Amino acid sequence: MTFRFTTAGESHGRGLVGVLEGIPAGLPLSAERVNAELKRRMGGYGRGARMKIEADQIEWLSGVRAGETLGSPIAMLVWNRDWEHWQDVMAPEADAAGGGSERRRQVTRPRPGHADLAGSLKYDRQDARDILERASARETVARVACGAVCKVLLEQFGVEIGSHVVELGGVVAKCPVPIPQPLNPASDASLVRCLDAEAEKEMIARIDAAKATGDTLGGVVEVIALGLPVGLGSHVSWDAKLDGRLAQALMSIPAVKGVELGLGFEAARRKGSEVHDEILPGLARATNRAGGTEGGMTTGEPLVARVAMKPISTLMSPLRTVDLKTGGPAQAQSERSDVTAVPAMGVIAEAMLALVLAQALLEKFGGDALSETRRNFEGYLAQVRARTPKGAAS
Ligand code: EPS
Numbered sequence: 547m548t549f550r551f552t553t554a555g556e557s558h559g560r561g562l563v564g565v566l567e568g569i570p571a572g573l574p575l576s577a578e579r580v581n582a583e584l585k586r587r588m589g590g591y592g593r594g595a596r597m598k599i600e601a602d603q604i605e606w607l608s609g610v611r612a613g614e615t616l617g618s619p620i621a622m623l624v625w626n627r628d629w630e631h632w633q634d635v636m637a638p639e640a641d642a643a644g645g646g647s648e649r650r651r652q653v654t655r656p657r658p659g660h661a662d663l664a665g666s667l668k669y670d671r672q673d674a675r676d677i678l679e680r681a682s683a684r685e686t687v688a689r690v691a692c693g694a695v696c697k698v699l700l701e702q703f704g705v706e707i708g709s710h711v712v713e714l715g716g717v718v719a720k721c722p723v724p725i726p727q728p729l730n731p732a733s734d735a736s737l738v739r740c741l742d743a744e745a746e747k748e749m750i751a752r753i754d755a756a757k758a759t760g761d762t763l764g765g766v767v768e769v770i771a772l773g774l775p776v777g778l779g780s781h782v783s784w785d786a787k788l789d790g791r792l793a794q795a796l797m798s799i800p801a802v803k804g805v806e807l808g809l810g811f812e813a814a815r816r817k818g819s820e821v822h823d824e825i826l827p828g829l830a831r832a833t834n835r836a837g838g839t840e841g842g843m844t845t846g847e848p849l850v851a852r853v854a855m856k857p858i859s860t861l862m863s864p865l866r867t868v869d870l871k872t873g874g875p876a877q878a879q880s881e882r883s884d885v886t887a888v889p890a891m892g893v894i895a896e897a898m899l900a901l902v903l904a905q906a907l908l909e910k911f912g913g914d915a916l917s918e919t920r921r922n923f924e925g926y927l928a929q930v931r932a933r934t935p936k937g938a939a940s
Pocket of ligand 1: 557594595596597628681682683684685687858859860881882883884887
């Protein structure tokens, strides 16, 4: 079965839909589990008023029966509570109050950094709302729902995914060594999902200061997957390489401008002897500077990615722009928004990591039913174990 997922929905439309195909039959699944991830996405200090309106929860539309997947497409719907206030503006019918020349809440002063300008020109729209409604990070609700299902699948194979904020508004956190396990209960306990209490205080102070001046802040999140088997992904073709697929998935998160695996850019500054992870008896590694992939395949070490998010482009003290209606200089439109969404981006990055890893796992082990996937997985692990040199620690 081909693995694929897609989302539909506008930020202030009726709701968001996620469709996920290729998950084997027999995976135990509950709405509670998916909703717990949606709740995590809504959190974080620096979020705006919208998160007070919403209470994101899925309704199953298909693919699950009596608490187990059927192997058919899994469709999930999340209603937008805020839609109630936008019904006329977002109505699909041409004669609705928000339609035609009477359109309300039009956006003609594109925000630098948002999809407003390029989208309006490309799609030939006079009202940038036709672009921003879909470009909004609200779409990530549906990604997180699909990612939550993938997390449940991965857990069946001993894989656990977590994240924490390592930088926000220029404040760099000291990362505890070792990172706490499990990771998410520790990071979720912090208002900014940061494991360094001193840095957390400073991050919160900077968010307050940015809010006071109508500004926004970016940051960096570290996302980690533990328990992966060696050999997911492949070296054989460019589009099979797991590192490339991870980078694409993580870069597709709104406002993300950079992705590093392991040492990332730092690896380019060091000598080879200070970069590569020596192989020890039992095929263990002395270090994990690679961040869990070599040659486009998992090494069996923790997968460690760092994801950099730019500050949100809706500024309450707006930047210069041009009014597309008049062609004259103007101040960019100010829509209600967040001061920062870096803590939430970590949850979204976990979902994207889970989607890519679940796809790679199912590519390798196949199976229409979970029992079949598991048999194939265990057979492969036995094969790898048999290759571990005799007498070595495993
Ligand atoms: C978001 C919902 C949005 C924004 C944010 C993310 O709600 P609203 O536009 O109604 O305030 O809070 O969207 C953006 C940052 C953006 O650039 O569009 C959400 O559910 O995550």
